[in-house]
Amino acid sequence: MDSTGINILVAAYRDVTQADGWIRLAAPTEAVLRLLQLVGVDGLIPCRPTLHEALAP
Structure with missing residues (x-):
């Protein structure tokens, strides 16, 4: 993932x-998670380890 x-x-x-x-990311890679944390987006868009968990209320 890049700035785009x-x-x-x-x-x-x-x-x-x-x-x-709402929007959530399901099963992002470690590299994507790290990038989201570095730019501070991880606080806006929750990341879940599985699709099932991302779709749960």
């Missing part, structure tokens, strides 16, 4: 939350 991917995630987060929705 992060910008897409942030834009999606903004659009979805304005519509009273």
